[in-house]
Amino acid sequence: MGVTASGRTRVLEAVRDAARFDAGPLDRRLGYWLRRAQLAVFRDFFATFESYDIRPAQYSILTVIESNPGLKQGVVGEALGIKRANFVAMIDELQGRGLVRRAPIPGDRRSHALVLTAEGARLTAELHAVSDRHEGKLIAAIGETAYRDLFAPLNALARLGEGER
């Protein structure tokens, strides 16, 4: 417990030049930097999409429905890692804004098939362009090579706990 012995002096030293900061073991903790990077990227997302009132999750939902029209609500949610209980309100809002429609599925009256409305399809196409601008800022920040090489490891990390299900 060397800390206790020299505690007082070390405190005073640190207070004196509080400007200096040592991340310590933290700068080799992947989760920490993933979190910091994700927050910063989302902040840029919000800034870029400001005039559209679209959050990241909403953009991802619209994109998945666009690429997979008619998927059951639960499947879309699961694909995005969103619990179905939380997914309901999200679809409610997109439907309320006239972007998404819950269509009946012949043969299963429990489920809903999600499809984009005409307006939803138009907006989603526009959002892709906006998203490209956002992505461009990320590339500018880290370089094309690093950008390209990020996807594979992030993908692998995202599948971490997949065995346990």
Place this chain on the structure above:
Amino acid sequence: MGVTASGRTRVLEAVRDAARFDAGPLDRRLGYWLRRAQLAVFRDFFATFESYDIRPAQYSILTVIESNPGLKQGVVGEALGIKRANFVAMIDELQGRGLVRRAPIPGDRRSHALVLTAEGARLTAELHAVSDRHEGKLIAAIGETAYRDLFAPLNALARLGEGER
């Protein structure tokens, strides 16, 4: 309304093999994969630290204080990107658990210097070992090379909006 014209057929097709799923443009959206990866990594963090009742933010706070004893409360929070309003309750809890102490700073009765208690120092050392196990699982998932190469770009991304302050 081109969507309406072919809408019905496409819906039925998609419903038929709902198992298939196309991420579409989403798999080239860095923010999406950052988020997914971060959530999965945090889930593993929670699993690994289960018996300690320690969240990622708490571990980061303890680590920063350990590496920089005596830093003012606001400085520690800012270093971790935590707004000082939100930081208060976090320190309250760590203090309540006897891990952190708010020490007076001579010459400034507004500020508090944060230091680990003996118990806090002991626990933090133990947490580093646990964190190493956690980190080992991440390395196992993506390989040492990819792991090592992740830090630089994540660091750069985390500094994205830094010019605007």
Place this chain on the structure above:
DNA sequence: CGACAATTGTTATGACATATAACAATCTGC
């Protein structure tokens, strides 16, 4: 010195995201 501005910690509050439990309607398998 004394008014005024800036800093620091704090409280209160709101918007979101995430998680679980319980329920009704519906479907499936036997």
Place this chain on the structure above:
DNA sequence: GCAGATTGTTATATGTCATAACAATTGTCG
């Protein structure tokens, strides 16, 4: 036809992030 699974839904709790306002204290400057 009945028991159990599936699907969407509601309700609820917790955690994270953000902003505004305030009191105490400190710094600035005429």
